[in-house]
Amino acid sequence: IDIKSLRGATNGVITIDPGYKNTGSCESAITFLDGEKGILRYRGYSIEELAEKADFLEVAYALIFGDLPTKEQLDKFHADIKTKSVVDDDIKKILDAFPKTAHPMGILSSLTSALTAFNPSSVNVDSEEEMYNAIVKIMAKFPVLVAWTMRKQKGLPLNYGSKSLGYVENIMKMMFEEPNEDYVMNPIIKDALDKLLILHADHEQNCSTSTVRIVGSSHAGLFASLSAGISALWGPLHGGANQAVLEMLEAIKADGGDTKKYMAKAKDKSDPFRLMGFGHRVYKNFDPRAKIIKKAADEVLKDLGIEDPILDIARGLEQEALNDPYFVDRKLYPNVDFYSGIIYRAMNIPVEMFTVMFAMGRLPGWIAQWKEMRLGKEPIGRPRQIYTGENLRPFKTIDNR
Ligand code: ACO
Numbered sequence: 001i002d003i004k005s006l007r008g009a010t011n012g013v014i015t016i017d018p019g020y021k022n023t024g025s026c027e028s029a030i031t032f033l034d035g036e037k038g039i040l041r042y043r044g045y046s047i048e049e050l051a052e053k054a055d056f057l058e059v060a061y062a063l064i065f066g067d068l069p070t071k072e073q074l075d076k077f078h079a080d081i082k083t084k085s086v087v088d089d090d091i092k093k094i095l096d097a098f099p100k101t102a103h104p105m106g107i108l109s110s111l112t113s114a115l116t117a118f119n120p121s122s123v124n125v126d127s128e129e130e131m132y133n134a135i136v137k138i139m140a141k142f143p144v145l146v147a148w149t150m151r152k153q154k155g156l157p158l159n160y161g162s163k164s165l166g167y168v169e170n171i172m173k174m175m176f177e178e179p180n181e182d183y184v185m186n187p188i189i190k191d192a193l194d195k196l197l198i199l200h201a202d203h204e205q206n207c208s209t210s211t212v213r214i215v216g217s218s219h220a221g222l223f224a225s226l227s228a229g230i231s232a233l234w235g236p237l238h239g240g241a242n243q244a245v246l247e248m249l250e251a252i253k254a255d256g257g258d259t260k261k262y263m264a265k266a267k268d269k270s271d272p273f274r275l276m277g278f279g280h281r282v283y284k285n286f287d288p289r290a291k292i293i294k295k296a297a298d299e300v301l302k303d304l305g306i307e308d309p310i311l312d313i314a315r316g317l318e319q320e321a322l323n324d325p326y327f328v329d330r331k332l333y334p335n336v337d338f339y340s341g342i343i344y345r346a347m348n349i350p351v352e353m354f355t356v357m358f359a360m361g362r363l364p365g366w367i368a369q370w371k372e373m374r375l376g377k378e379p380i381g382r383p384r385q386i387y388t389g390e391n392l393r394p395f396k397t398i399d400n401r
Helices: 047-053 056-065 071-083 089-097 104-118 128-154 167-176 187-199 207-216 222-234 241-254 259-267 288-304 309-322 325-329 336-346 351-375
Strands: 031-034 039-042
Touching: 039 047, 039 056, 039 288, 047 187, 047 288, 056 071, 056 167, 056 187, 056 351, 071 128, 089 104, 089 128, 104 128, 104 222, 104 351, 128 167, 128 222, 128 351, 167 187, 187 288, 187 336, 187 351, 207 222, 207 351, 222 351, 241 259, 241 309, 241 336, 241 351, 259 309, 288 309, 288 336, 309 325, 309 336, 336 351
Parallel strands: none
Antiparallel strands: 031 039
């Protein structure tokens, strides 16, 4: 079928597909995913190779601009980003107004949207040059907001990165540098963070990415579209699962480590409890990201000399699920979020920040998908429905109801 010939067809049969289980929303040249075989590629490069050999900014460039950068292209992109990292001082006032208990995802979504007010030229972007400027701005300012949400929670003063550091090093510096100390970069943590960000960088038309595309399809600005994506990511069925996994593992530990009890709860249909970090809409044999992250979790904890009993509980749950007909029949395997929290915890990242770290990784994917949608002149996203409400009935005045 020539898909383009179907554009504009609005009459006739309406397909109903709740959750869009079998509905494609767009054509895309960014990420290839084969859920049966467990294959994930960005711009044709395998996720395994990228996680092993690339750094996050290179992968971000490839996602956004279509191919891995030359050294000159990467240097220019990074240099442009470094010139745009300063955020308006009034953003600090907005941050200040949040209660200390505010969830960092709520803060991140609000501040990302608020950036629009201080960068009006990033809203109506049509040319590639205008898009490039908006992209550079958000790539520069987003890590600052990410770090500041954590510093706010910890009551630390706000800071900036350093011109001499790499993109990921600056994320770490801004998050972990305490006042009056020279932050010492731990290369094990830097490598692990690079890997985690790369593995989260894109995942075709997932809930948050589809949100970014659909909000952007109304020609709302990039930052507003991203802010909506952050809200979508927040939910525990999506990116919020990484926080939920760790809280679940902690609860199992506090309850004596009885994994069998929680397996039974997950299978009990009268109990809303689900095994967080298990199952995926598209992966039905394994999630290739989970495989890499599980290995990384082992290595990072070993390298840092950390013995975390939570890792044993996670391994125990995985082992039981692999041998349990409920999970096997429904093809439920650990997803990207199952082991990532264990690494974040080893890095001293607070559990409420886990989904923020996911958002940091997903940023280039969201940008790439928004750019593809805008350059492809996609029509406004506007699903149909099947109406199941009342037929026409007469209006009754309030005293007759
Ligand atoms: N624990 C127990 N049972 C589960 C789980 C789970 N984690 N996930 C799915 N099931 C069961 C369902 O109850 C359903 O059983 P049934 O056929 O007897 O009714 C069957 O498996 C299919 O599940 P659906 O919810 O229909 O699958 P769907 O594709 O809609 O949902 C999802 C996928 C949301 C990821 C789901 O597996 C889930 O809730 N997982 C836990 C949350 C999670 O880890 N989310 C992160 C996903 S990865 C990401 O977004 C980055």
